[in-house]
Amino acid sequence: MRVLVIGSGAREHALVSALADDPAVEAVVCAPGNAGIAARAQVVPVDAASGDAVVALARDTVADLVVIGPEVPLVLGVADAVREAGIACFGPSAAAARIEGSKAFAKEVMAAAGVRTARAESVDNPGDLDAALGRFGPTWVVKDDGLAAGKGVVVTADREQARAHAAAVLDSGHPVLLESFLSGPEVSLFCLVHGRAVVPLLPAQDHKRAGDGDAGPNTGGMGAYAPLPWLPQEMTDRIVDEVVVPVAAEMADRGCPYTGLLYAGLAIDSEGPAVVEFNCRFGDPETQAILPLLRTPLGAVLAATADGTLDALPPLEWREGAAVTVVLAAQNYPGTPRIGDAITGLGLTEGPDGTAVLHAGTARTEDGRLVSAGGRILNVTGTGKDLAGARAAAYARLAQIGLPGAHHRTDIGVAAEQGRISI
DSSP states (O other), X not given: OEEEEEEXXXXXXXXXXXXXXXXXXXXXXXXXXXXXXXXXXXXXXOOTTOHHHHHHHHHHTTOSEEEEOSHHHHHTTHHHHHHHTTOEEESOOHHHHHHHHOHHHHHHHHHHHTOOBOOEEEEOOGGGHHHHHTTSOSSEEEEESSOOTTOOEEEESOHHHHHHHHHHHHHTTOOEEEEOOOOSXXXXXXXXXXXXXXXXXXXXXXXXXXXXXGEEEEOSOSEEEESOTTSOHHHHHHHIIIIIHHHHHHHHHTTOOOEEEEEEEEEEETTEEEEEEEESSOOTTHHHHHGGGBOSOHHHHHHHHHHTOGGGSOOOOBOSSEEEXXXXXXXXXXXXXXXXXXXXXXXXXXXXXXXXXXXXXXXXXXTOOEEEOSSEEEEEEEEESSHHHHHHHHHHHHTTEEOTTOBOOSOTTHHHHTTOOOO
């Protein structure tokens, strides 16, 4: 099998590495890729948002399977173009990708499927904003109804901060979604979906806030760990049965059946799981913590999802232990990041010690130096027999890397390691 991966971040680096390690995968091409991905796969340029460009590249590289990593190409219908060209594609249609592209659409699907989620109200007129804010609180959840790269959400007890974010979203031309606050620890559950067939992966937990102790602004994700020692298997089963299966069935009934990775972000409280959001693709950075634990070769898993044989796929096999991913971010991230700084250190790729350095926002200069080229620069993933071992491995590897002005969280997975999370 020859696989073309679309995307340029650490999520795609993780996918490429897992595919390159699959004996059944003859070749991996990544477009546009990044400096780190180039060590594991052929990297070629492409306009990832253009269906025609991706189809042309898939034909040029004789790809048997196209795997689309980011949400923007999916929402724009790139997967539709690939399938219409007769090439297998892992990723939902534009119609199905609305589950992430429009939070209002996701709410409509959940209501029809009987899935528990936060009470919500959409506002598209600035004149209605203050009255709508008065119907929520004392903790306000304010979301950009469109795509915002994981940074379009503000959760705050400060009404003025909530209003300022809502006004900024409206000024950008997007509707605002106000939601009631869901308490309880959050869970990311990835599920492979083809039509009504659903196969869950390991649950993980993301850390969205920029600083330790969940301080600071929301980001695209500062780290993740898997599995979750505090989440019983019975609750994972409930999420599949009460959330993902009904949503997959509802989308099939609506004529926009889902194919690909459906990401359910949930809060778990005394009543059980409630949906915070859906994403239409592998989550970042959770993917970087989940895939190192997958023993089943990834190529066959993605191909079965794409070609409709997911029901016939043998049960997934997982390695024992845990994985922790820590994000190294550029100075000023999640604001406008400083770029062009030299990245130094030893072994800035996979390591023999159960660790990996996955590239997110990196580039090579003409003289071959590795430099920062984005907000989230590197993801360092450690594995171990438990969370403590995985955390130790990740942070020991991170300590060997230098980047001026960079920052990272020091507490990824620590609350779970210390037994401070429960449902």
